């Protein structure tokens with residue numbers, strides 16, 4: 001090595017070296033933090049959409065043994081012999097509205113078929129239609145909660 | 159006095175244009191080099207590059223389409239309101255109220271469709287001529303990203319008219335995204351800005367379409383073109399005959415361009431060609447480019463005056479049209495999704511994109527580069543051609559052979 005170079009460059013001072021490493025880690029961590037914060041920024045905290053939990057009126061609005069379709073909610077409401085239940089009309093394939101046909105449901109878009117419980121009988125749909133929980137409000141109205149999927153055993157007696 | 163004014167004006171002119179209107183070849187070369195917009199070109203180019211049957215000007219045409227899209231898009235922004243149902247109403251305004259509004263909208267829509275096709279063809283051309291070979295491997299990767307951005311821009315533009323076509327195409331598209339394992343639902347939520355397509359979705363797609371993606375595109379196009387400039391077009395090497403005397407206006411230089419000047423190993427020597435095989439970019443290349451630009455713009459105008467961009471009824475989330483089709487360039491994907499959502503919608507596309515990205519690092523060496531369908535590259539070309547043909551066939555099936563319930567129909571019946 002040449003002798004006219006400053007000693008510092010030849011053999012880095014260990015203290016300086018670790019300071020540099022700490023600096024790098026700190027800058028890296030700060031950058032990662034900012035990125036994470038920015039990513040989080042894109043997730044809205046308030047959704048100005050119809051509530052995921054909503055009142056669909058008194059049980060008397062749904063005649064016994066009949067099926068009612070609520071197009072705005074994309075929801076079928078059943079009043080069966082053993083209680084109320086709801087099945088989503090959103091096809092689990094690509095999101096078209098399924099139609100009641102025969103005992104079950106048929107999707108117009110790519111020909112998926114579901115039985116009366118929403119289980120896939122045929123077609124590209126990979127999952128059964130969603131069932132959502134029903135409950136009674138204090139005014140004895142039916143309330144659907146789209147954030148609470150339930151199994152096809154679900155019934156609400158009202 | 160007059161003399162001093164003339165000198166003053168000349169000073170102003172020179173501050174803008176360093177060189178007067180060039181008369182000699184040497185001046186033209188100097189003009190090319192000293193202008194921000196022209197120095198994308200080398201001062202001289204190989205004759206090989208000028209042959210229309212080598213590049214078919216596909217890269218140039220994609221660039222021109224991008225400019226047309228930027229200009230028409232900016233104009234449309236003056237009348238467009240990204241909020242439902244005003245969005246749909248502003249489409250109606252463009253159609254019926256704004257003078258030439260419909261022409262601009264048609265131009266924007268058809269250029270976007272053309273760009274998807276032309277960029278795809280450009281990729282095919284680059285593959286079939288083996289132009290992703292060293293030193294252009296990374297530029298191929300940039301090109302693949304540009305293809306994805308082109309698709310992203312077309313897709314995000316689709317929701318903006320807020321008609322039935324738009325609404326259900328986005329429903330289908332974002333549901334395909336939701337099939338991605340682990341992150342699928344989150345990606346869909348982020349894209350929609352909620353659980354359902356609504357004002358938030360429209361705003362997000364608007365910002366993506368008008369700001370984020372175009373900026374990314376501009377950056378990558380600059381990188382892409384800059385690297386073409388540095389590496390030269392492939393095939394220029396073929397005509398290089400280093401034994402011949404290198405004489406000409408510019409003496410051959412030993413200057414080489416490494417990977418952004420970072421590598422120590424010289425890769426392609428831009429000047430290592432036979433100068434006798436080269437011509438000045440101005441006029442030979444420049445005028446051809448202007449001619450192509452003119453042709454593209456004329457064709458776009460004719461198409462936009464004759465064919466109307468579709469606008470269906472206003473979006474109705476409760477009524478699904480049957481069939482609900484995505485934009486045509488996704489119909490191949492939708493056809494695949496029809497068989498299996500996860501395999502067709504996520505796995506196959508991901509694998510194809512990954513394969514395209516790593517391709518130049520697997521198929522290495524320079525053999526057969528710069529020629530159409532070089533026999534040395536028969537295997538690579540047949541694999542690629544098969545894939546390209548399959549994707550075209552699937553798209554054609556999805557577009558013309560699928561009707562209600564996605565059942566098979568004969569388009570002529």
Ligand code: FES
Nearest residue numbers: 091093094107110
């Ligand atoms: S959306 Fe129902 S089958 Fe495709």
